[in-house]
Amino acid sequence: MSASSNENQDHLAADDCERNTENRQTKPESGDGDEKRKTRKNQGSRPSDYLPHLPREEPPDHAGEVLAAYGYVLGDSLGKGSYAVVKVAFSKKLKRQVAIKIILKKKAPEDYITKFLPREISVMKQLSHPNIIVLHEAIETSSRIYLVMDMADGGDLLDYIKTNGPVSEPEARKFFRQLVDASEYLHSLDVVHRDLKCENILLDRNKNILLSDFGFARTQPMEYNTGKRRLSMTFCGSYAYAPPEILRGIAYDGTRSDVWSLGVVLFTALCAKLPYDDSNLRLLMEQVTETALSYNWFNLLDLG
Numbered sequence: 001m002s003a004s005s006n007e008n009q010d011h012l013a014a015d016d017c018e019r020n021t022e023n024r025q026t027k028p029e030s031g032d033g034d035e036k037r038k039t040r041k042n043q044g045s046r047p048s049d050y051l052p053h054l055p056r057e058e059p060p061d062h063a064g065e066v067l068a069a070y071g072y073v074l075g076d077s078l079g080k081g082s083y084a085v086v087k088v089a090f091s092k093k094l095k096r097q098v099a100i101k102i103i104l105k106k107k108a109p110e111d112y113i114t115k116f117l118p119r120e121i122s123v124m125k126q127l128s129h130p131n132i133i134v135l136h137e138a139i140e141t142s143s144r145i146y147l148v149m150d151m152a153d154g155g156d157l158l159d160y161i162k163t164n165g166p167v168s169e170p171e172a173r174k175f176f177r178q179l180v181d182a183s184e185y186l187h188s189l190d191v192v193h194r195d196l197k198c199e200n201i202l203l204d205r206n207k208n209i210l211l212s213d214f215g216f217a218r219t220q221p222m223e224y225n226t227g228k229r230r231l232s233m234t235f236c237g238s239y240a241y242a243p244p245e246i247l248r249g250i251a252y253d254g255t256r257s258d259v260w261s262l263g264v265v266l267f268t269a270l271c272a273k274l275p276y277d278d279s280n281l282r283l284l285m286e287q288v289t290e291t292a293l294s295y296n297w298f299n300l301l302d303l304g
Contacts, residue, residue: 063087063102066141072100072148083107088151091136098136101147117145120214123191131182133202133212152210154203157269161198167269171207176266178209183258190221190229192254194236196261198268220254229253240264240278247285 064074071092078086084103091098105113124135139146154160157175161167167175179201186193193214200213216236222229231251235242243260245252267275276287 063144063146066139066144067100067146070137070139072098074100083109083112089148091148094136097151099149099151101149103145103147105143105145113145116215119218121147123214123217123219126189126191127186129182129185131178131209131211132185133210149212150204150210152202152212153205154207156199157201157203157209157265158198160203161269161272166272169270172266172269174207175201175209175269176262179211179262179265182209182211183262186217187255187258190219191217192220192232193217193258193261194232194254195238195241196258196265197238197241198265201265218254229255237261238278239281239284240274240276242288244285244288247281247288 067074067089073090073092075088075090075097078088078099080086084101084107086099086101089098089100090096103113103117108117121135121138124133128134133152134150135147136150137146137148139148179196183193183196193211194216195213196211200211202210202212204210218232220230220232232254233251235246235249237246237257239247241261241264243252243257246257264275276284278284
């Protein structure tokens, strides 16, 4: 199975990890109306402090005019989804291009606006690492939310593999070292990503890794009494990158889940295909369980 065939499979979802991931295109709203602008830069860490509940009625605003007031010159679209569009912009303050994700409140699911997006912003505000995408600013108006982030000129790792085929071992070593470094940094802050996959790994113009999409990320601290990490019962991510415990629906350590996903990313980069057949969940569970039991991972770690 090629890397492109099933990378966009439906995400696992349970409890508080459900969210809309469809890719229908939508046009931004337009029209006249009073703007209710609010900048959310330098907010507290509680998600509830960041975004209010979805209002019943909201007048439309003009994205270009709103962003101009904050020093951004809006450019062309980079991609569209069912409730968001990503556009390139020039930041007068940073004096360089940035990517701005424009989220339409009326189109987005309410749990995304009130739970997942605030959590994502709360996590990203804590982060400062050369291989993790930077969130520069979050702006809210009456009808939209704007996330200003670093520009990843090289696209994502999946597109890179589709275009160039299997990644060479020296280049894969560079990618993987940067990805492990970013993941280790997250885990040192008790943050787990929970959706590591090729589509969420971006490349800059120098082909350095920029880890992105923290929609499923959250803190998972160590328990004071036991010295062990608190387990999660929410099942997130994509089937092809999920470890056995998530596929079996049992409590899991998010840091170990991330490490498993890193291995799947490395295999996919080197072979230009996924290690498991994710078109059939039962078959996938058998393949993943068999792999987990058949390898001596401690010996593999000694290979350097």
